[in-house]
Every structure is written in C-alpha cells, then in structure tokens.
Amino acid sequence: MFFIRCVQAVDRRLLSLLWLGLFLFLSAGSSSALAGGLRIDITKGGLTPLPIAIPSFVNLAGGGQASAGGTMGSQVADVVTADLERSGLFRPISKSAFLQMPDHLLKNGPQFRDWRVIGAEALVSGAVRQEGDQIIVDFFLYDVYQGNLIGKGKRFSAVARNWRHVAHRVADEIYTRLTGETGYFTSRISFVSHKGNLKQISIMDQDGANRSDLTQGKDLVLTPRFSPDGDSLFYITYENGAPRIARLNLLGGGSNILSDYPGLNSAPSWSPDGRRMAFTLSMDGNPEIYVRDLNGSHPTRLTDNPAIDTSPSWSPDGQKIVFNSDRAGTPQLYVMNAGGGEARRITFEGNYNAAPSWSPRGDLIAFVHGGGGRFRIAVINPDGKNMRVLTDSWMDESPTWSPNGRVILFSRHNGSRSQLYSIDLTGYNERLVPVGGDSEGSDPSWSPLIR
Amino acid sequence: MKRVGLLAVALLSLGLLAGCGSTSKVGDGDQAGADAAGRDGKGIGRMGGSSANLNDPSRGGAGAGGYRFDVNVEPEHRIFFEYNSALVNDRAAQVLAHNAGWILAHGPKGVITVEGHCDERGTREFNLALGQQRADAVVRFLVSQGLPANRLKAVSYGKEKPLVPSHDESSWSKNRRAELVLR
Numbered sequence: 001m002f003f004i005r006c007v008q009a010v011d012r013r014l015l016s017l018l019w020l021g022l023f024l025f026l027s028a029g030s031s032s033a034l035a036g037g038l039r040i041d042i043t044k045g046g047l048t049p050l051p052i053a054i055p056s057f058v059n060l061a062g063g064g065q066a067s068a069g070g071t072m073g074s075q076v077a078d079v080v081t082a083d084l085e086r087s088g089l090f091r092p093i094s095k096s097a098f099l100q101m102p103d104h105l106l107k108n109g110p111q112f113r114d115w116r117v118i119g120a121e122a123l124v125s126g127a128v129r130q131e132g133d134q135i136i137v138d139f140f141l142y143d144v145y146q147g148n149l150i151g152k153g154k155r156f157s158a159v160a161r162n163w164r165h166v167a168h169r170v171a172d173e174i175y176t177r178l179t180g181e182t183g184y185f186t187s188r189i190s191f192v193s194h195k196g197n198l199k200q201i202s203i204m205d206q207d208g209a210n211r212s213d214l215t216q217g218k219d220l221v222l223t224p225r226f227s228p229d230g231d232s233l234f235y236i237t238y239e240n241g242a243p244r245i246a247r248l249n250l251l252g253g254g255s256n257i258l259s260d261y262p263g264l265n266s267a268p269s270w271s272p273d274g275r276r277m278a279f280t281l282s283m284d285g286n287p288e289i290y291v292r293d294l295n296g297s298h299p300t301r302l303t304d305n306p307a308i309d310t311s312p313s314w315s316p317d318g319q320k321i322v323f324n325s326d327r328a329g330t331p332q333l334y335v336m337n338a339g340g341g342e343a344r345r346i347t348f349e350g351n352y353n354a355a356p357s358w359s360p361r362g363d364l365i366a367f368v369h370g371g372g373g374r375f376r377i378a379v380i381n382p383d384g385k386n387m388r389v390l391t392d393s394w395m396d397e398s399p400t401w402s403p404n405g406r407v408i409l410f411s412r413h414n415g416s417r418s419q420l421y422s423i424d425l426t427g428y429n430e431r432l433v434p435v436g437g438d439s440e441g442s443d444p445s446w447s448p449l450i451r
Numbered sequence: 452m453k454r455v456g457l458l459a460v461a462l463l464s465l466g467l468l469a470g471c472g473s474t475s476k477v478g479d480g481d482q483a484g485a486d487a488a489g490r491d492g493k494g495i496g497r498m499g500g501s502s503a504n505l506n507d508p509s510r511g512g513a514g515a516g517g518y519r520f521d522v523n524v525e526p527e528h529r530i531f532f533e534y535n536s537a538l539v540n541d542r543a544a545q546v547l548a549h550n551a552g553w554i555l556a557h558g559p560k561g562v563i564t565v566e567g568h569c570d571e572r573g574t575r576e577f578n579l580a581l582g583q584q585r586a587d588a589v590v591r592f593l594v595s596q597g598l599p600a601n602r603l604k605a606v607s608y609g610k611e612k613p614l615v616p617s618h619d620e621s622s623w624s625k626n627r628r629a630e631l632v633l634r
Binding site: 220222223236241242243262263264266267280282285286287308309310311324326330331352354355368370373375394395397398413415442443 | 535564571572573574575576577579580581583584587604605606607608609611618
C-alpha cells in the first residue's frame with residue numbers, strides 16, 4: 001500500500017489510488033532532497049511499485065563527447081535497474097518502450113511528455129567515462145509528472161574494476177531520494193556455501209556478484225557474522241575437532257581462533273561498537289551466554305540456569321541483548337540488559353522461537369518461529385508485541401537484516417537444497433538470492449553499508 | 452538402519468591403529484565383530500554388578516523402574532534421544548553402561564570423544580547447544596560409571612551430520628543421537 005505523493009496529482013492517478021484503497025501522503029516535502037515531490041511511502045505494505053525509467057548511461061569519451069561503442073554505460077544501468085527492481089519498491093520500465101534516446105536525454109534534458117506516455121513516474125539520466133584507471137559516473141533523477149529534478153545531479157567515481165560498486169551507489173542514491181531511507185545496495189553478504197560435503201565461508205555482493213570463498217573447505221564451518229565495520233567476520237570452525245569461534249580479517253589479515261574453551265564455543269555476536277562479543281560457551285557445564293572484550297579479556301557470564309541459553313543479538317544501541325533459551329521448557333526469546341541480570345520473555349506464541357536478530361533500526365526483532373512442523377521467519381517488537389509471520393515454508397532460518405533494517409535475508413531448506421532468500425519486512429517481495437554456480441547457501445549475514 | 456557398532460572388536464582394532472594417528476568411529480563392526488562381542492562375557496558380567504550406580508544419573512537416565520542389565524544387549528556406540536531432549540533414557544543408559552564396562556575391562560587407551568547430534572528441525576545454534584547438552588549428559592553418565600573424566604571429550608555437531616538424510620520422524624529419531632568415538 002505504499003505509494004506516491006504528487007503535489008499536483010492528476011485525476012487519473014488520484015482515481016487509481018482511491019480504487020486501490022490507498023491514500024495520498026500529503027505532507028509537503030519534508031526533506032530538501034525530496035523537494036521535487038515524488039516519494040514512495042515505504043511505511044505501508046508493498047503493492048504497487050513505482051514505475052521508473054532507467055535508460056543506458058551514455059558512454060562519454062575524454063572530451064565529454066558521446067563515444068561510439070563501449071558497454072559500460074548499459075552495464076551500469078543494468079545493475080541500477082536490477083537493484084531497484086529487486087527491492088520490490090520500483091518497477092523499471094522496459095527499455096524497448098523508451099521514446100527519447102539516452103544521448104538526447106543527457107544533452108537536452110528530458111522530454112517529459114515522452115516519458116509520461118510510457119507511464120514512467122521517475123526517470124534516471126546518466127553518463128559514464130573512464131579517466132586513467134578511474135570510472136566516473138554522473139546521474140540525474142527526474143520527477144516525470146512535475147517535470148523537474150529530484151535533488152541535484154551527482155557524481156561518483158572509483159577504480160574502474162569496482163564499477164559495480166559505483167552502480168550500487170547510484171541505486172542507493174535513487175532509493176534514498178524516493179523513499180527517504182538509506183539504501184542498502186552497496187553491501188555484501190557472507191554465508192556458508194556448500195557443494196556436496198564441502199562447506200566454505202563465502203562472501204559476495206548483495207546482488208550475488210563478486211563471490212569469493214574464504215576458507216578451504218576441509219573443516220566444517222558455520223555461521224559467519226559481519227563486524228559492524230564490515231572488515232571482519234566471526235565464524236565457527238571445527239578445525240581443532242570441536243566448535244571454536246574464529247575471526248577472519250577481510251582486509252587480508254588471515255584468520256585466527258578467538259574462543260577455544262572446552263565444549264561448545266558458538267553463536268558469536270558483535271556488539272554494535274565492534275569492541276565486544278557475546279557468545280555461547282558450555283565450559284561451566286551447560287550452554288550459557290558470555291561476553292568478552294575483543295582485546296583479549298576473559299569471558300563474563302551473562303546467564304545462569306540449567307537450560308540452554310544461546311543465540312545472543314545486541315540492540316543497535318548496545319544496551320540490550322535478545323537471546324534464545326528453553327528455560328521455560330521450549331525454545332523462546334528473552335531480552336536482558338547487555339550486562340546480564342533478569343531476562344524478560346517476549347515470545348509466547350508457538351513452541352519454538354529461536355535465532356533472534358535485532359534490526360539495525362532497533363524497532364523489530366526477526367527470528368525463526370516454529371509450529372505445526374514448519375519453521376518460518378517472523379518479526380516481533382522488542383517488547384513482545386505485534387508478532388507477524390513473514391514466510392511460509394518448511395525450514396527457514398538464520399534471519400539477518402539489510403543495513404537499513406528494511407529487508408530480511410534468510411536461508412531456506414526445501415528438503416533437498418538450502419538457498420538464500422530475501423523478504424521485505426512487510427512480508428511482501430520474497431526473492432531467491434543467487435549464490436553462484438550450483439552451490440547451496442545457508443547461514444547468511446548481511447554486512448553494513450560498504451562505502 | 453540397523454544399529455551396528457560392536458565396541459569390543461572396534462576398540463581393539465582401533466587401539467592397534469591409534470599409534471598411526473588414525474581416527475575412526477567406534478563400532479561399525481562386521482559379523483565377525485558381533486560374534487566376538489557376543490562371546491565377551493567378562494565385560495558384560497562386570498557391568499552387571501554396577502547397576503546400582505544407575506539410579507542417580509546427573510540428568511535423567513534410568514527411571515524409577517531401575518536399571519536392569521540385559522546380557523543379550525549388544526554393545527553399541529550410539530544412543531538416541533527424544534526431540535529437544537538431552538535426557539539419557541533407560542535404553543541409552545544400558546548401552547552406555549555396557550560401553551563403560553567394556554572400556555574399563557579391556558582398557559584401550561586414548562580419549563573417547565562423545566559426539567552430540569540433533570535432527571534437522573530447529574535452528575543451527577539451538578541445535579549446537581542441544582547437541583552439546585546431549586554429549587555432556589553422556590559424558591557425565593560415563594563418568595558415573597567409573598570412566599575418568601580426562602579421557603572423555605564432548606563435542607557437539609548440532610544438526611550438521613545427520614545419520615539418515617531423509618525428512619521424517621523415522622530418520623529424525625536416528626539422527627537425535629550421541630556417538631562414542633575413540634581418537
């Protein structure tokens with residue numbers, strides 16, 4: 001039910017809105033970037049994506065003239081188009097419908113009538129040129145109905161081999177200008193890739209591109225977790241014959257074992273400031289949650305009872321920890337202060353609630369909700385109100401949030417394969433996330449924005 | 452799947468292999484192993500005398516009915532659990548007592564790893580914790596039977612290593628298990 005505000009909405013659009021049972025969002029441009037008037041209200045559930053036209057970016061030669069040949073411009077547009085389409089908030093219009101050619105659009109500005117007749121409400125115009133080993137991308141975003149720019153033109157540049165990153169920056173910028181929220185396209189996903197019995201910690205861009213495998217595959221590995229700065233991962237390795245927590249430096253520093261206590265070492269969770277780790281140890285006779293500084297201090301125990309306590313996840317302000325415990329007989333979610341102490345149960349529906357992941361916005365906790373022989377992804381307010389089940393499958397698990405707290409990534413086992421999926425927090429727009437080749441994927445962790 | 456696993460022969464052969472640094476499952480015995488174990492009266496007899504210890508296991512174990520040793524039960528290297536439970540039930544207690552007795556009697560050296568496993572239902576991390584509880588419960592039980600704690604190591608594999616790959620209760624009941632492995 002999200003939709004668009006247009007200050008001078010034409011009757012056709014108004015009628016279609018009413019017909020859909022929607023309402024106009026009439027507040028005046030609340031942000032200077034939104035002064036153009038076009039805006040998606042993404043606080044409502046998703047029904048009608050915004051029609052947007054994204055022509056190929058024009059390839060410019062050094063002198064600023066359009067150059068014949070070159071595919072970079074269309075590749076950049078393709079990445080932007082795919083990002084926006086996958087978000088579920090945009091409906092890119094087929095390029096074959098376009099009436100005004102990209103060169104003409106860039107040089108003379110939009111002929112808005114040409115874009116209105118094909119139903120576009122937003123329009124992107126852009127150019128790409130290479131200088132030395134740099135790629136430079138300029139783009140402009142237009143409100144087709146108002147006939148004006150939304151925000152200013154913007155330029156991004158990077159080393160040419162990182163051209164996809166630049167394209168994701170453009171997509172982030174468009175997303176932000178039209179939704180008022182930070183984008184999430186310049187981010188990565190770490191996960192466990194499997195092929196036969198081989199399991200590796202892998203990493204890829206959020207759209208599945210640029211995958212690389214970070215471990216050798218000779219030891220069982222589980223549950224990679226991105227650090228808040230995106231530069232390292234926690235993960236579980238059995239390289240010593242038992243579950244141990246390791247830290248892998250993505251900037252080339254290799255990997256080392258962080259936690260090597262007798263018994264279970266599992267469920268590592270970064271504090272939002274990146275300085276501490278909450279995790280599970282069984283060395284005192286039972287799986288309990290501990291916290292320690294990453295500079296090498298001893299673990300401090302946070303929970304103490306004869307049941308299982310595991311899967312800690314920090315609130316974004318670092319004040320609270322949500323975790324999983326079967327102290328009441330079945331696995332349920334509890335919230336405690338980050339320093340330990342009394343825990344408050346927040347799930348009461350269903351006999352299996354586990355794997356909590358606190359949203360980076362702080363407003364929701366995603367988790368696995370089991371019942372009726374199925375395990376599904378659900379969200380709940382941190383105070384235990386408003387539980388909503390988002391997916392419906394046999395075995396969904398490992399929910400992790402997009403950096404803007406809008407999209408949940410999870411793994412799904414359908415009985416024969418494990419694959420990654422994403423879903424909007426409204427429960428709409430469930431998508432398969434390709435991990436490349438014929439690999440299976442599980443245990444996803446979504447990075448922060450990589451800038 | 453038939454639960455094979457005849458500790459006697461397997462441990463003996465592993466004892467020989469231990470010097471080579473090899474790692475194998477305890478058990479996986481063949482028919483010859485079964486015969487050998489069946490003739491192994493000594494370990495069995497000795498364990499029969501220790502049944503009194505079984506009435507007070509640290510977590511679960513033999514119920515009010517008490518433990519009664521059955522000389523016809525073969526030694527096995529696997530025991531099984533109920534869903535979401537780390538309770539060592541009567542049947543498992545018999546098997547473990549049998550194993551402990553045999554190990555004490557025949558004295559193969561080396562560390563015995565107790566692997567805790569779960570069925571595939573539920574989350575990876577909860578199952579890792581549950582597998583640890585299962586392995587720890589078995590270790591405590593074996594210690595209660597006289598095995599030295601420093602020869603026992605509990606390792607959880609959660610739901611990562613199912614014995615049977617299918618997705619039904621018959622498979623799940625075989626995957627909720629602990630296994631004894633001599634390293």
